[in-house]
Amino acid sequence: MKILLVEDSHATASLEIEAVRHIFTHTVDIIRALDGQAAIERFEQHEINLVLLDWHLPKIEGIDVLKEIRKTNTTVPIIMITCETALESINAAMKAGVTDYVIKPFNIKTLTEKIRKNFTWQEM
Secondary structure, three states, X not given: OEEEEEOOOHHHHHHHHHHHHHHOOOOOEEEEXXXXXXXXXXXXXXXXXXXXXXXXXXXXXXXXXXXXXXXXXXXXXEEEEEOOOOXXXXXXXXXXXXXXXXEOOOOHHHHHHHHHHHOOHHHO
């Protein structure tokens, strides 16, 4: 089981990691990327089961990472975690193929619920 965590904030990434560890009791490889370019590279290098993706990233924005991933993989769950609340942004993410959307600031319970809702355990 591999999760791609794309987040440039260490504090936010810590919350995301805590949520993931709360859900998955078996070994989970969390593959980190601090910018959009690294996210695309890591997605291509690994067989990823779930993506937690920030919108505002160095080098390549999260929405563009989402679009790149969807060019080659239309089924991997991608949860966008962002402070982008504008309806246009949410619609752009939905149109690009995001699985779900979490607004920052968030708590572990909210993220845990979104992961459980969107991740089918058969994908493990």
